[in-house]
Structure formats: C-alpha cells, structure tokens
Amino acid sequence: MKGGINRIWASLVVEELIRCGVDTFVMASGYRSAPLALAAAAHSGARVISHFDERGAAFVALGSARVTGRAAAWITTSGTAAANGLPAAIEAHADRVPLLLLTADRPPELQATGANQTIRQSALFQPFVRWSFQLPPPSEAVAPTMILTTVDQAVHRMHGQYAGPVHLNCRFRAPLVREAPVNPAYLEPLCQWAQSGKPFTTYVRAPDQSAGTEIAETLDGVSRVLMVIGRLRRPEDGAAALDLAQACRWPAIADIGSQVRLGAASDVRMEAAAQCLEADALDRVPPPQAVLYLGAPAVSKKLRQYLHRHRPPRFVTADESPCRFDPQHEVTQRIQCRVASACAAAKAALSGRTFDEAWLGSWQHVNRCARRAISKEVASSGLISEPAVVRIVSRLIPQAHTLVLGSSMPIRDADRFSSIQGPRVRVVANRGASGIDGTVATAAGAAAASGAPATVVLGDLALLHDLNSLSLARSAPLVIIVINNDGGGIFHMVDIATSPELFEQCFGTPHGLHFADAAHQFELSYARVSTIETLAAVYSEACGRAMSTLIEICTDRSENSAYHAALASRTAAAIK
Numbered sequence: 362m363k364g365g366i367n368r369i370w371a372s373l374v375v376e377e378l379i380r381c382g383v384d385t386f387v388m389a390s391g392y393r394s395a396p397l398a399l400a401a402a403a404h405s406g407a408r409v410i411s412h413f414d415e416r417g418a419a420f421v422a423l424g425s426a427r428v429t430g431r432a433a434a435w436i437t438t439s440g441t442a443a444a445n446g447l448p449a450a451i452e453a454h455a456d457r458v459p460l461l462l463l464t465a466d467r468p469p470e471l472q473a474t475g476a477n478q479t480i481r482q483s484a485l486f487q488p489f490v491r492w493s494f495q496l497p498p499p500s501e502a503v504a505p506t507m508i509l510t511t512v513d514q515a516v517h518r519m520h521g522q523y524a525g526p527v528h529l530n531c532r533f534r535a536p537l538v539r540e541a542p543v544n545p546a547y548l549e550p551l552c553q554w555a556q557s558g559k560p561f562t563t564y565v566r567a568p569d570q571s572a573g574t575e576i577a578e579t580l581d582g583v584s585r586v587l588m589v590i591g592r593l594r595r596p597e598d599g600a601a602a603l604d605l606a607q608a609c610r611w612p613a614i615a616d617i618g619s620q621v622r623l624g625a626a627s628d629v630r631m632e633a634a635a636q637c638l639e640a641d642a643l644d645r646v647p648p649p650q651a652v653l654y655l656g657a658p659a660v661s662k663k664l665r666q667y668l669h670r671h672r673p674p675r676f677v678t679a680d681e682s683p684c685r686f687d688p689q690h691e692v693t694q695r696i697q698c699r700v701a702s703a704c705a706a707a708k709a710a711l712s713g714r715t716f717d718e719a720w721l722g723s724w725q726h727v728n729r730c731a732r733r734a735i736s737k738e739v740a741s742s743g744l745i746s747e748p749a750v751v752r753i754v755s756r757l758i759p760q761a762h763t764l765v766l767g768s769s770m771p772i773r774d775a776d777r778f779s780s781i782q783g784p785r786v787r788v789v790a791n792r793g794a795s796g797i798d799g800t801v802a803t804a805a806g807a808a809a810a811s812g813a814p815a816t817v818v819l820g821d822l823a824l825l826h827d828l829n830s831l832s833l834a835r836s837a838p839l840v841i842i843v844i845n846n847d848g849g850g851i852f853h854m855v856d857i858a859t860s861p862e863l864f865e866q867c868f869g870t871p872h873g874l875h876f877a878d879a880a881h882q883f884e885l886s887y888a889r890v891s892t893i894e895t896l897a898a899v900y901s902e903a904c905g906r907a908m909s910t911l912i913e914i915c916t917d918r919s920e921n922s923a924y925h926a927a928l929a930s931r932t933a934a935a936i937k
Contacts, residue, residue, distance in 0.1 A: 362376075362548060362555075364540070365538075365539075365540020365543065366499040366500065366501060366540060367396040367533050367534070367537055368399070368538070368540065369499070369543055369547075369548070370505075370508055371399070371400040371531070372404075373508040374397065374463070374512055374529075374531070375407060377512040378512055379404060380559060381513060381516040383431065383432045383433065383434055384406055384407055384431075385408045385410070385425050385426075385429075385433035385810065386401040386407055386433070386436055387418045387419070387421045387433060387434070387806070388411055388418060389412055389413060389414065389418045389437055390411070390413065390438075391442055391465065392438060393438045393467065393537065395465075395537050395538055396465075396537055397436045397465060398436055399538070414445075416449070416798070417830040418802070419437075419445065419449035419450070419462075419799070419802075420798065420803050420806065421433075421802050421803075421833065422434065422449070422460055423452060423458055423791070423799065423806060424765075424804060424806020424807040424808075425806040425807065425809060426453070426458050426460055426810075427806070427807060428763065428789065430594060431459065432459035432519045433460065433461070433810075434463050435460065435461065436465075437463075437464055437465065438465050439464065440480055441480070443462075443466075444480075446486070448799065449798070450490065450528075451489050451793075452794050452796055452798070452799075453525055454491075454526055454793070454794075455793030456592070456657065456793020457525050458793070459519035459520050459524045459525065460525070461516075461527055462490070463529050463531065464485070464528065464530050465531050465532075465533060466479075466531060466533070467532065468532050468533070469498070482530050483495045485528070490527055490528045491518045491523060491526065491527055492527050492528075493527065493528040493530070494514075494529055494530070495530040496511065496532060498532045499533065501544060501547050505547065505551055506550055506554075509551075509554065509560070510561055510562050511529070512529075513560050513561055515527045515529055516560075523684070524682070572679065572706060572707075574706065574710050575694070576653065576696065576703065576707040579677050580653070583651040583675060584720070586649060586650070587614070587649035587652050587673070588602065588605070588606045588652075588654075588655070589613075589614045589616075589654040589659060590603065590619040591616050591618070591656035592656050592657035593700060595700075596620040598620070598655075598700040598704075599615070600620075600701075601700065601701040602619070602655045602700060603621045603630060604704065605704040605708045607627060607629050608711070609716055611721070612629055612720075612724035613629050613630050614634040614659070615630050615632065617766070617779065618660070618772075618790055618792060619656065621785065623779055623781065623783060623784070623786060624783070624785025625781065625785070626781050628725065631724055631725075633728050633731035633777075634661075635663070635776045636735055636778065636929070637727055637728065638661055638664055638666075638667055639925075639929045640932040640933035642731065642933050646724060648673065649673050650673060650675065651673050652668060653679070654679075654686075660772055660776045660792065661776060668691065673691075675693055675694070676692050677694045677695075677696065679698055679700060680698075680700065681697065681700070682697070727936055733935065734928075734932045734934075734936075735752075738928055739928070745890065745891060745893050745895075745896055745914055746916070746921070747850075747916055748774050748924070748928065749896075750818065750896065751775040752779060753780075753897050754818055755779035757904070758784065758816050759786075759814070760784040761813040762786055763788075763789055763804070763807045763816070764787065764789070764815070764816050765800065765803060765804040765815050765819075766788065766789070766817075767797075767820050768790060768791055768795045768797060768800070768823070770921075771819055771844065772790050775788075775818070787807075789804070789815075791803055797822060800819045800823045800824075800827055801819075801827040801830040801831060801833065801839070802827055804817040804837070805830060805833035809837055813838075814838035814839065815837070815838070816842070817841045817842065819843055820845075820846070821845040821846065821872070821874070822870070822872075824841070824843045824876065825872065831879060831880075832883055834883060834885055834909035834911075835884055835885070838908075840900065841909065842912045842914065843876055843911065844914050845914065845915050845916070846916045846921060847871045847872060847915075848872065848918060849868055849870055850918040850921055850922075853922035854922055869918065876911060876913050877913070879911070880911040885909050885910060886908055886910040887911050888913070889913045890912060890913075890914055
C-alpha cells in the first residue's frame, strides 16, 4: 500500500469495506472525493459504477443493496453533492436497507469560513442513519487501525436486525492526490491484518432459537389464524412463511413485496385478498382469532382497516428489525427474529395441531370468486387499463427478471391484480418511505447487482422525477413500462373535495408530455401501445432484446378511477 496519507486512508477504507462484504461502489465525479474514487477504481475486488447525477447514483447503490442484502457504498464529493444522497438515505432508513453514504468533505479549518463548496456535513443525514462518524483529516499522528475499526463498526451497524444507512464523512486536505509518501513505519501495525485477508474486527450475531416456540405458544388454543406475509427481501423468508401457512392450513395474505405473491397457486395463499378487501367482501367471513404478521407492513390500506375493525385478541408480528410496525397500536407480541428460521421452528412446534379447515374453506371460496371476477374483467381484450398492465407483466415477465414497481399506483395495482400464471420473480419497490424518487436508478442498481434484466412499471411523474437515470438503461438491461395518465392519478382515488380547477392545479398537475423523445435521447428502443394484445407482444419482444426498451401506455386518470371502483363493485357482486 503506497502513496500519500490521503491515498493510504482511502485505500484502507475501500480494502476493509471489501473484506466486510461491501464490494459495490457507486460514484459521481468530484474533486474532493478523488482519493476515495481512485482507491475504489484501483482495487481488483471492487465493482465500480459511475453516474453523473449524485442523487441517481445513491439510488443505484440502494437498488444494489436491495437485491444482494449487502450494503453498497455511495461515494460523492462535498457540498450540495452530498445533500443529494438524502432521498436515498431516507428510503434506506424507512425500509431497513444497508447503505453506506461515503461523503468527502473539506477539513475543519475551512468550515464556517465561506470556503467554496463547504457545508456542515457531519449531521447531514440525521436522523435517518443508524450511525454516523466523522473521520479526522488523514494524518500520520492517527493510527491506521482507527480507520479499520471504524469501517468495521459502520458495516456492523448497517446490517443485521436493525439494518439501514450509515454515514462516514471523510475530510481530506489538499493536495488530494499528488502528496508526499508516508513513512513506511506508519503501516507496520497493519502487517498481521494485511496477511490475514479478514476484517480487523469481526462481529458475531447469535440467532434467536426460541422464536418458533414463542409463536406456537402464543397461538395455542386458537383455531382461526390469519397469516399476513408483508414485505420481505429474501425469497427464502417468504417461502418459509408460506410453507408454515400450508402446513397449518391457515389462510395467508401475501403482499406483492412478500416475494411469494406471484407464481404458482397455493391453496392457502389468498392472492385476490387485496381486491376482496377493496370490495369489503371479507367481512362476510368470521374474523380471525389471531393474526401472525411477518415482515414489514403490506401495501394494502384496506388490510390495515380490516384488522383494525376486527382487532384480533392475539396479534403477533415477527421480523428481523426491532422497529415497531404497529401504526394502529394493536400488536400484542413482537418477535425479533429471522423470519425463515422462525417459521421453520414454528412449523415443527405446531406439528400435529389442527385448525379450522372450514374457516379456511370460506376464505378459499371468496378468493376463487374474486379471482374469476378479476380475470374476466381485467384480461378482456380491447383498450388497455392500468390494472391490465400489471396483470400482463406478471404473467409474461421472464423468470430471470427483477420486477421493480413505482410507489404510487403501480404497486397497488400489482398487489390487487397480478396474475399467478407467471413465474415467481423477485419484487423490488421503494416502499420504506414510499417516495417517488429514484425508481429507474433503483432498477438499474438491482439489475447490476443481479446480473440479469429488470422490468420497471412506474407512472409518468415517477419517470419525470428520475428522467436522467434513463442514461443508466444504456448499460443496464431494463424494460421500462411507463403508465402516462398526465399527472397524479392516485389522487383521484382519495377523497379530496375541491373544485376541478383547484384539483388539477394542486393534485392532478398535468404536464402534457410524452416520452418518445426521451427514449430517443438516451438511445432506448421505444414503443407506444394502446391495447392488451399489443402490450403483450411488445413486452415479450422487449424482454428478448439486448438493448433497453421504454414502453409508454397512455390512460385517463378519471376513467381509471371509475374503472377501479367498478372492478370493486363487480368483485363484490361475484362473491355474493
């Protein structure tokens, strides 16, 4: 390890991160961050992604971390460049995604002096980070092991039961690159570390072996148990949850982010439950006596209202995070554990127990009726609807793709109308804080991390927010489906009593734009479709194409709202 003190410290940061499993570095150009950028680029074990937009780059790192479950590092220069990481930091905080915010900064003697591109960065991401630390300016007066133990602590705080973002602020003095070499004696304390190939400090977490027993004991004597499988990152967690429900014969509501909402049918998975809840059809079934809620909160607002209305006396939640997921203050037991291992243990502990099979049959009947109604109404030929878009995509998406959903209407429609006739694919959405930011960049990060394409379904405003990240689609294989209803379609779904003029000005926000020119500018294939048959053909063709494709579908916001209401009424009628 050679070079000046800035380069040595930056190289130690990168090397220790890679030893700790953080090997993806996403960076935007900048002078103050040059030591970090050069150290990452020079390391053979680092995967470096560059993007000219700092905000988009942070979401690329977020998308990578979502897919791998391991933190990615975002490197940026000082000033407002660092501030552009805040949206991704908030999303990572809210949805417990490990993300390392590695910001370069000016030294303390330039702070509060009016020096150019100098702001107070030490608390820039508070209170959204799990931990933050401001490194001193590189100096031979500070032991190099301090860098290693600081990086080890940062990685430890990002992962595990309370995963989330961490901020390391790195203050560099000029000259940044062309420095005098350090005294070789300075690196002597690192000899054993250098030979080991391991992190300087190792953290160990012990699994909770009693979680399954706790679940079994809490549900003792209960015959009507409803399982809710909320947002889960790992497919094995969702599979273990569904396996537990299957073994115990519990009806299971699987959120679109559960990783088991799509794919082959299970006779206990109520894939039409979200639409049944929209139609207020489940109130005809006797309420659950207990709820086992796994993972982070589900998308469906109607589900929360249903559980609040019936207030089961035993409400158990289980997840890795110690965070409280209880907005309506109904949870009677909170178990902090790994979902997959807890479900496996609970399955063994509950072996031989019998539950109310007739109650399950009532749920199955309602689910079948709703599923038939959805298939009949949504899949009919003719002009395309927004529910039909997600239904076609879920049926035709290739097994290798990651499905990335915009946080507004696309994820809600996918939760309610997705087909189970397609493959079970990984589903990614920034639903921690449910922001509109960075959907395309997140998809690019997911595709880069998985090494496979991603399909993105998002609205026109979400695409406008992240338009410059279309540049990433030139190298990341993406199929981007934008539903363009000329504004904020979701606001037609909520009760906002105002005049049409004020509604359009404050909520509808029409823009009158289309995306053909954007696709051309970023060298993407483009198609505009208006029928179900055309979308199916164009999407299938795009999935087989090497270059990325932007597919635009134009709809009407008012007609879409009326169509959703009609679908709920027809579902209720079918169940009756």
